Amino acid sequence: MASSWARGTFSYWAIGLVNVTLIQAPFVVLGWIHADGVGAAMFAAADRLGQLLLVFATAAMTIFAPAIADAIETTNRSRFNSIIRRWFVVVFPVTLASVVLMVTAGKSLLRLYGDQYVSGYWILVIISAAIGVTMCMVIFISALQYLGGGRSVVAISVTWTIVGFIGMVVMGHFWAEMGVAIAQAIGFIGMYAAMACRVGYLLKTRLPNREET
DSSP, rough: OOHHHHHHHHHHHHHHHHHHHHHHHHHHIIIIIIIHHHHHHHHHHHHHHHHHGHHHHHHHHHHHHHHHHOOOOOOOOOHHHHHHHHHHHHHHHHHHHHHHHHHHHHHHHHHTGGGGGGGGHHHHHHHHHHHHHHHHHHHHHHHHTTTTOOHHHHHHHHHHHHHHHHHHHHHHHHHHHHHHHHHHOOOOOOOHHHHHHHHHHHHHSOOOOOOOO
């Protein structure tokens, strides 16, 4: 029982580690590899503001994840699809509004750190857009895990972490903190999109398409 529980939770641990790695990697790239202290400071300010967008989707997951698990446990594909649609109906408008607010008020918010941080506005735009997209797809992490795709969660997350980090190093060389922000966005969006595609495949093979009874 203990070993089964450990295997089941490993993919959650892995995705948590990956998220932390991708979030912190820009500071390694800008602070150590490219030694750009100003760029690292600009990125840090924009990143801290952008992270505020995580709050709603993270809270929503506590409500939707159990429902997703139940739909998969009862092999009810129509219910699963209904829950996913409800997720987007609930999360997308709030996330979009939050991103728009962050973009429109971004310069004022960055100015709270000091006038010099306003130059990090476009980094904030990129980070906010990336978080907005990924938060709409975060439900697919739980769905993939519950569908028995724990290994896929690990493989996809590790692959896109490596892609994202390499991208940060390369693009950071040419475009400094802006390049790092773009590469980080590609890493996160690519990872979550790949998981969504994997869920779509597993639905066809593991979850019958029948009406809810």
